[in-house]
Amino acid sequence: MPLLLFALTALVLIVLIGRPLWVARQxxxxxxxxxxxxWLRVLQRRVPLVARLPAALQADLHARMRVFLADKAFIGCRGLEVTEEMRVTVAALACLPILGRDETDYDRVRQILLYPDAFLVRVRHQDRDGVVFDGEEARAGESWHEGQVVLSWADILDSAAVPDDGYNVVIHEFAHQLDDAHGLSTDLELDTPPHAWAAVLGAAYRRLVEAADQGDDTVTLLDPYGATDPCEFFAVASEAFFEQPARLAEDDPALYAQLQRFYRLDPARWAPDAPAGASPADRVAST
Ligand SMILES: [Zn+2]
Known part of the structure; x- marks a missing residue:
């Protein structure tokens, strides 16, 4: 019996220690x-944002894309046949936000569901005046807590084609996955924020909510969709951080600094983003 127990313990230890080593080696x-x-042709054609990265980061992005594509399953929905072009485009935009971080940040992401275009979801929600909406909404993307990301290929193309308008559905949905993994938006509405991250992002979130309530989209650079809740705020702020870094750094230096600290990247030093005054593209709802 002690021998059996010893053998079982040894087996568990081999699995526990061996698997991470095997994954790292792979x-x-x-x-x-x-x-x-x-892949290079796809990036040049479909993901112009990559051309703004310094050469060393582009090389790192390519390496991370290989790991991402080996790890994650892609599933075509509503008859869509997933092509290599689609996989490469999604992988590039998904890996860009974690270039300064450990790729284990996406360990919980299991699969990406791709629709040919915007997909309908059944929703029921109540607005601030108590009016209940119960029906279907068109979505460009969704991020699920169970490690699943749902994306519309047409919206991926549209949002990636303009790399400096602050709208990118892939960066948005994968920012939600990072939020899930690290609890990034949990303390933003506290009266007494426990740390600088929550204080700075909470203040920027409230500024956006007040602007949205007044119907004024000129108060901040960020898309009013970020006023929906703290989760959406972080996702929208992340889109601006990568697509409009210089403008965000000018518009809200404290917010930019916090995002820079989290992402461990300084996109404002990459090739320039859009000149001031460029207007954001229309956003299809995403969650
Ligand atoms: Zn969202």
Whole structure:
């Protein structure tokens, strides 16, 4: 009996210690693979934002994309056949936000569901005046707590084609996954924020809510959709951080600094984003 117990304990230890080592070895192997020329053509055609990155970060992005594509399942929905072009486009935009972070941040992401275009979801919610909406809404993307991201291919293309309008559905949905993993939006509405992150983001969130209540979209750079709740605020702020970094740094330096600290990146030092005054694209609802 003691021998059996010893053998079982040894087996558990081998699995517990061995698996992370095996995963790390696999990832090292994947990162060392050469970049397929087709991927480069897809990035040039579909993800112009990548061209703003310094060369070293572009190389790191390619390596992370290989790991991401080996780890995550892609599922076509409503008859969509998922192509290599789609997988590469999503992987590039999903990996960009974690370039300064550990790729284990996405360990909980299991699969990406792709629809050909905006998809309908059944929703029921109540607005601030108590009016209940019960019906269907069109969505460009959704992020689920169970490690699933749902995206519309048409909206991915549209939002990626303009790299400096602050609207990018892939960055938005994967920011939600980072939020889920780290609890980034949990303390934003507290009266006494426990740390600078919550104090700065909470203040910026309240500013956006007040502007949205007044119907004034000129108070801050951020899309009024971020006033929906703290989760949406972080996702929208992340879109601006990567697509309009110089303008965000000018508009709200404290918010930019906090995001810079979390993402461990300084996109304002990359190639320039849009000149001041450019207007954001229309946003299809996403969650
Ligand atoms: Zn959202």
């Amino acid at each position: 990832r090292r192997h994947l990162r060392a693979q050469p970049m397929p020329p087709f």
